[in-house]
Amino acid sequence: MKPINIQVMKVGIVSCSGEELPEGTISRFACRKVLDDLRQTDTVTICLPLFIAGGQEERDFAKTYPTITVDGCEKRCAQISTERLSAKPKKSLVISEILQRHGIKPPANLRNLTTDENTAVRVVAEELAKAVDEVLEG
Amino acid sequence: MSRKFEKVVAMACSGIGKPYGAVARETVYELTERVRPGKVVTTCLPLLVMEDPEARQLVTNNPVITIDGCPKSCALKSVEALGIKAAKAYEVIRFFKAHKDLKPEGITELNEGGKKLAAVSADELAQDVDELIAGEVKS
Numbered sequence: 394m395k396p397i398n399i400q401v402m403k404v405g406i407v408s409c410s411g412e413e414l415p416e417g418t419i420s421r422f423a424c425r426k427v428l429d430d431l432r433q434t435d436t437v438t439i440c441l442p443l444f445i446a447g448g449q450e451e452r453d454f455a456k457t458y459p460t461i462t463v464d465g466c467e468k469r470c471a472q473i474s475t476e477r478l479s480a481k482p483k484k485s486l487v488i489s490e491i492l493q494r495h496g497i498k499p500p501a502n503l504r505n506l507t508t509d510e511n512t513a514v515r516v517v518a519e520e521l522a523k524a525v526d527e528v529l530e531g
Numbered sequence: 532m533s534r535k536f537e538k539v540v541a542m543a544c545s546g547i548g549k550p551y552g553a554v555a556r557e558t559v560y561e562l563t564e565r566v567r568p569g570k571v572v573t574t575c576l577p578l579l580v581m582e583d584p585e586a587r588q589l590v591t592n593n594p595v596i597t598i599d600g601c602p603k604s605c606a607l608k609s610v611e612a613l614g615i616k617a618a619k620a621y622e623v624i625r626f627f628k629a630h631k632d633l634k635p636e637g638i639t640e641l642n643e644g645g646k647k648l649a650a651v652s653a654d655e656l657a658q659d660v661d662e663l664i665a666g667e668v669k670s
Contacts, residue, residue: 410545412556413575421547425639440546441577442605445612470577478580504560 404525405458406438407482409471415500416465416488419510423488423517424463431522435529441471444478455479459528461486463521483528491517533666538572539618540590541656544599544606545576550635551623552600554649557641558623559598561653567660579609587613594618594663596656618668619659626652 408424411417428436437458443451454460455475460482462471472485492499492513500510543559546552562571572593578586590610596619597606607620626648627633635645662668 408547409575409577410547410556411575411577412543412545412559412573413578417575422639425547438548440544440548440552440605442545442580442609443603445580446603446605446608465575468578468581468583470575470581470583474577474580504557 402435402529403437403458404432404435404483404528405454405460406436406521406525407441407455407460407462407471407475408438409462409464409466409469410441411465411470412503414465415502415510416492418503418506419488419492419500419513419517420463420465422506422514423521426514426518427521427525431518432525435525441474444474452479455482459483461521461524461528463517464488484524486517486521486524488513488517491520533668535666536593536664538570538593539567539660539663540593540595541571541573542576542579542590542595542597542606542610542617543573544597544601544604546600546605547638549600550637550641550645551627553638553641554623554626554635554645554652555598555600555606557646557649558626558652558656561649562656562660565650566653566657570664571660576606576609579613582613590615594668596659596663597621598623598652598656618663619656621652621656623648623652626655 408420461484462482541559543555574586595617597617633644633648636642
């Protein structure tokens with residue numbers, strides 16, 4: 394019997410870690426919501442600094458997977474680092490732009506998020522899930 | 532003669548895949564917000580990956596403590612990639628081995644054990660911070 398070759402396509406999510414910014418926390422939480430809940434079987438992730446600390450396997454991440462970067466601020470660390478150290482992402486999202494578009498005020502806390510900040514996480518996660526679908530649909 | 536400093540930079544690995552990465556980040560927040568506010572500062576680790584001038588200046592001009600979640604040591608290696616030697620480098624597992632009753636679980640939201648582990652880790656790092664600021668440790 395011939396083996397069946399099934400290729401399962403997954404989308405790589407690269408979040409800015411943004412330890413210094415509340416938007417970084419929103420980014421991490423929203424990415425985890427997509428990875429663990431909204432698009433669990435369609436997504437994988439990598440810690441951004443692994444492009445430097447890891448080996449070739451880690452550096453090939455964005456060559457192996459079509460990738461979406463999620464950045465907390467306009468410095469776009471995730472997008473630029475992925476582009477520079479791995480490969481060009483398919484899509485790049487910026488938290489501050491998403492929140493502005495939805496009329497949500499900027500978050501203020503690095504941890505222990507408020508109800509409004511949890512709403513921001515949900516909104517960003519839903520946009521990211523939609524972006525995953527678009528990448529998968531080609 | 533050792534040099535005195537006004538502040539210490541604590542850099543956490545930016546791990547979003549494992550509870551230990553979350554503990555590393557929470558430990559840094561405990562240091563900056565509760566244990567030594569004003570004396571310990573942090574910056575986003577990817578800014579070092581990007582070689583952001585302000586972030587580079589911060590870690591060049593002040594002693595750095597790195598706290599990593601796993602043996603890949605992203606925080607330490609990202610600092611070293613700029614040609615800077617960390618004054619102190621830790622892995623979360625070191626603190627967990629000393630406090631095995633505080634098992635961290637969860638990534639975005641740590642469980643009580645993880646939060647307590649971060650708090651006791653930060654308390655233990657306070658001495659390092661004080662010594663680095665006083666210039667009692669060669670960085």
